[in-house]
Amino acid sequence: MNELLVSVSPHIRDGATTRGIMRDVIIALAPAAAASVIIFGARAALVVAFCAVACPLLEAAYEKALGRKATAGDLSACVTGVLLAFNLPVGIPLWKAFVGCAAAIILVKQLFGGLGKNFANPAITARIVMLLAFPAAMAAWACGGGLFGETYDAVTGATPLTMIAQGNTGALPPLSAMLLGVRGGCLGETSAVALALGGVYLLARRVITWHAPAAFILTVFVFSALLGRDPVYQVLSGGLLLGAIFMATDYVTTPQTAAGRLVFGLGAGLITVIIRAYGSYPEGVSFSILLMNILTPYIGRLTAKKAFGGADA
Amino acid sequence: MRKLGGVRAPHRKGTAASAPERIPIPPEVRLPMSMHIGAPAKPVVKAGDAVKVGQLIGEASGFVSSPVHASVSGKVKRVDEYDAVTGLGALSVVIESDGEQTPHDGLRAPEVNDMKSFLGAVRESGVVGLGGAGFPTAVKLTVKDISAVDYILINGAECEPYITSDTRTMLDETELLEEGALLLGKYLGVKNIVFGVESNKPEPISRLAEFTSRRDGMEVRTLPAMYPQGGEKVLIYQITGRRVPEGKLPLDVGVVVLNCTTLTAIVKYIKTGMPLVSKCVTVDGSAVVKPGNVVAPIGAPLSSLFEFCGGLKGDVKKVLMGGPMMGIAAPSLDMPVLKATNAALAFSEKDARLPEETPCIRCGRCVSHCPMGLMPLEFERAYRLKKPELLERYKVNLCMECGCCAYSCPAKRMLVQYIKLSKIMLRERQAADKAAAERKEAAV
Ligand code: SF4
Ligand code: SF4
Numbered sequence: 001m002n003e004l005l006v007s008v009s010p011h012i013r014d015g016a017t018t019r020g021i022m023r024d025v026i027i028a029l030a031p032a033a034a035a036s037v038i039i040f041g042a043r044a045a046l047v048v049a050f051c052a053v054a055c056p057l058l059e060a061a062y063e064k065a066l067g068r069k070a071t072a073g074d075l076s077a078c079v080t081g082v083l084l085a086f087n088l089p090v091g092i093p094l095w096k097a098f099v100g101c102a103a104a105i106i107l108v109k110q111l112f113g114g115l116g117k118n119f120a121n122p123a124i125t126a127r128i129v130m131l132l133a134f135p136a137a138m139a140a141w142a143c144g145g146g147l148f149g150e151t152y153d154a155v156t157g158a159t160p161l162t163m164i165a166q167g168n169t170g171a172l173p174p175l176s177a178m179l180l181g182v183r184g185g186c187l188g189e190t191s192a193v194a195l196a197l198g199g200v201y202l203l204a205r206r207v208i209t210w211h212a213p214a215a216f217i218l219t220v221f222v223f224s225a226l227l228g229r230d231p232v233y234q235v236l237s238g239g240l241l242l243g244a245i246f247m248a249t250d251y252v253t254t255p256q257t258a259a260g261r262l263v264f265g266l267g268a269g270l271i272t273v274i275i276r277a278y279g280s281y282p283e284g285v286s287f288s289i290l291l292m293n294i295l296t297p298y299i300g301r302l303t304a305k306k307a308f309g310g311a312d313a
Numbered sequence: 314m315r316k317l318g319g320v321r322a323p324h325r326k327g328t329a330a331s332a333p334e335r336i337p338i339p340p341e342v343r344l345p346m347s348m349h350i351g352a353p354a355k356p357v358v359k360a361g362d363a364v365k366v367g368q369l370i371g372e373a374s375g376f377v378s379s380p381v382h383a384s385v386s387g388k389v390k391r392v393d394e395y396d397a398v399t400g401l402g403a404l405s406v407v408i409e410s411d412g413e414q415t416p417h418d419g420l421r422a423p424e425v426n427d428m429k430s431f432l433g434a435v436r437e438s439g440v441v442g443l444g445g446a447g448f449p450t451a452v453k454l455t456v457k458d459i460s461a462v463d464y465i466l467i468n469g470a471e472c473e474p475y476i477t478s479d480t481r482t483m484l485d486e487t488e489l490l491e492e493g494a495l496l497l498g499k500y501l502g503v504k505n506i507v508f509g510v511e512s513n514k515p516e517p518i519s520r521l522a523e524f525t526s527r528r529d530g531m532e533v534r535t536l537p538a539m540y541p542q543g544g545e546k547v548l549i550y551q552i553t554g555r556r557v558p559e560g561k562l563p564l565d566v567g568v569v570v571l572n573c574t575t576l577t578a579i580v581k582y583i584k585t586g587m588p589l590v591s592k593c594v595t596v597d598g599s600a601v602v603k604p605g606n607v608v609a610p611i612g613a614p615l616s617s618l619f620e621f622c623g624g625l626k627g628d629v630k631k632v633l634m635g636g637p638m639m640g641i642a643a644p645s646l647d648m649p650v651l652k653a654t655n656a657a658l659a660f661s662e663k664d665a666r667l668p669e670e671t672p673c674i675r676c677g678r679c680v681s682h683c684p685m686g687l688m689p690l691e692f693e694r695a696y697r698l699k700k701p702e703l704l705e706r707y708k709v710n711l712c713m714e715c716g717c718c719a720y721s722c723p724a725k726r727m728l729v730q731y732i733k734l735s736k737i738m739l740r741e742r743q744a745a746d747k748a749a750a751e752r753k754e755a756a757v
Contacts, residue, residue, distance in 0.1 A: 004629070004630065004631060004632055004642070004643065004644060004645060004646075005630050005631045005642065005665050005667075006642040006643075006644050007631075007642055007667055007727075007730075008642075008727060008729050008730035008733060009637070009638060009639050009640060009641070009642075009714070009716050009719075009729055010637060010638045010639070010716030010719050010720045010729065011631065011633060011637040011638075011640065011642065011660075011665075012322065012323070012474065012637040012638070012720065013668055013719070013720055013722070013725060014320065014322075014720055014721055016678070016721065016722075016723040017671075017723050017724075017725070018671050018672075018674055018723050018724055020723070021674075021676070021723055071671075071672075074671060076674075114672060115671075115672045115674060116672040116673050116674050116675060116724075117672070251674045251675045251676040251677065252674055252675045255677075256675060256676075256677035256680045256688065256690065257677065257680060257688075258681075304688060304691075304707070305680060305686050305687070305688055306686060307559070307685060307686045307687055307708045307711050308315065308317065308546070308550075308556065308684065308685045308686040308711070309546065309556045309557050309558050309559055309561075309685075309711065310559050310686070310708050310711055
């Protein structure tokens with residue numbers, strides 16, 4: 001008989017794996033990806049595919065160069081790529097997208113030690129880097145180009161948020177267009193319906209919990225209304241749904257407890273509304289999530305779960 | 314009410330319908346003097362002595378200890394130090410069996426007529442927590458103020474996958490459980506005696522209900538089939554709504570918990586004078602040819618159990634004493650059945666393979682599944698950072714090592730292993746702190 005294996009309990013594990021979770025996230029992103037192609041045309045597919053491939057390749061190359069274990073198989077880099085693409089305008093030159101991918105994977109993720117060690121969301125941070133590096137290209141909103149043709153104000157290509165910021169509310173797309181996503185914006189952020197579909201899938205698969213997205217969206221809704229802005233448009237505009245459903249639920253850079261996640265959503269919501277209302281950028285979701293990422297360790301400490309029967313420490 | 318974590322582990326109770334069969338007496342048994350928590354028993358026999366079934370071979374050495382009795386008749390071959398791989402350490406008595414199973418002449422049903430004599434009988438029976446913990450039952454029942462205890466919970470949750478030995482106790486020894494419950498009520502004067510059984514065992518539940526419905530203060534409570542309902546603090550909370558505070562015992566909230574097989578072992582001793590010398594064990598796992606329940610003398614090698622169940626097939630890679638969530642991996646098939654052994658499981662290579670550990674993605678699953686409301690990922694982090702003070706802050710001491718965290722971790726982190734190591738690290742730090750404080754005091 002061969003040697004018996006001695007290991008510490010438990011001796012059985014459930015079927016969840018990191019790769020399986022990432023696969024679920026990619027599936028959940030698919031409706032929004034499809035919507036982006038319908039709304040913005042085939043180039044959207046090109047940008048998404050480019051980033052989805054570039055990120056894992058960059059990760060593999062970096063790990064190879066440093067002689068580290070290859071981890072691209074866990075699909076997390078692929079998720080980062082898709083999320084980054086979703087945060088770019090459809091016309092972004094591919095080399096600029098590549099710079100963004102490199103920022104996400106090398107700068108934010110690998111330099112901090114790889115998956116699980118980065119404190120900031122790679123896709124969000126890369127987007128902010130690109131906003132600073134390529135301000136013009138990042139604001140070149142195309143609108144239409146897909147099945148719906150050049151429906152809304154393709155010339156200026158303003159997003160609803162810029163219109164609101166400019167006081168040009170008369171030009172806002174109708175609510176139905178906002179829900180479907182036929183409006184100016186980053187390529188993956190516009191279709192509320194598609195994003196919500198992905199969110200429901202993630203909830204059903206228990207990949208995410210409702211806490212952070214619900215707190216985030218609700219805070220923006222209520223706080224916008226208090227400031228006298230149309231709360232529905234505020235929720236449907238910009239990258240709010242994309243950020244709330246897919247970025248404020250990123251495991252690594254958000255708290256682990258229900259209470260922590262509520263605080264995270266609340267904080268991100270408040271910062272978003274403040275930037276939108278008073279900041280020089282019309283959009284605040286990326287900054288708010290990044291700021292909350294930075295605060296996450298502190299939130300984690302303040303909202304640490306109370307042990308069952310535990311005495312106060 | 315707080316919703317405690319836990320996991321929906323697979324049940325795999327395929328042996329539930331298998332009535333236990335006695336295995337043939339093995340040629341040799343090994344009885345460790347330390348089959349319980351507390352001080353090891355002291356051997357009172359030496360090589361060459363003839364012994365009979367039920368004869369005392371190791372006496373309790375101290376309050377938290379338990380006596381050990383011969384499980385076969387025959388001759389003491391040797392008293393030796395046992396290989397301490399599994400932490401059994403201490404001495405053990407090896408008996409060569411004569412195959413006769415002659416009972417010891419001195420066995421007599423003890424006279425039990427009040428609390429004191431009842432507790433004395435429990436002590437002499439050699440019974441320890443048979444659910445797996447192995448804590449001496451007499452110690453558990455010896456309470457300064459019994460009137461403060463208003464609940465005795467009989468644990469029939471049997472939440473570990475595979476194991477059905479408690480199920481068999483509830484089905485095959487229902488009368489003994491009724492008698493036991495009456496004894497507890499009579500001698501300890503405890504008002505409420507509640508059986509807790511998981512909902513996946515409808516037959517035992519209805520069997521128990523037959524008598525509890527007739528008796529005042531007795532009740533069967535159906536628990537959700539979610540691991541670990543049988544964990545002491547979980548069971549207490551589910552049935553009484555009481556929380557055992559940190560550093561306190563169930564007694565402090567007026568509750569005593571006994572495993573159901575523990576109770577029948579006590580009753581058997583009180584009725585016949587035969588102490589705990591054999592045990593119903595579930596033999597199962599992918600490498601077992603004919604899984605089933607067996608009754609084995611304590612000290613029988615695991616190999617004799619598997620042999621009785623048709624032998625082992627294929628590439629056996631892992632053998633467990635106990636269930637897959639909390640059981641101990643046996644280093645060899647010579648390991649003896651202990652008092653608290655309720656299962657012997659054998660797995661083939663495929664099921665034994667350890668999943669590859671990948672980096673923690675901070676998903677929080679370990680947190681949401683922990684029944685004790687702990688943050689297991691922080692234990693691993695604190696351990697790696699070598700920060701015992703963080704371990705203390707996150708209360709690693711409250712962890713019952715149920716394994717829910719590691720079970721549900723998608724990154725397959727070996728969290729329970731890190732927790733065990735963490736506890737050692739914290740203890741060492743506390744000991745060092747204490748020593749330093751004493752040195753300082755001495756210097757002053
Ligand atoms: S379940 Fe595993 S991966 Fe998730 S937070 Fe806990 S240790 Fe990390
Ligand atoms: S092993 Fe400890 S930390 Fe892990 S789930 Fe069980 S009680 Fe919680």
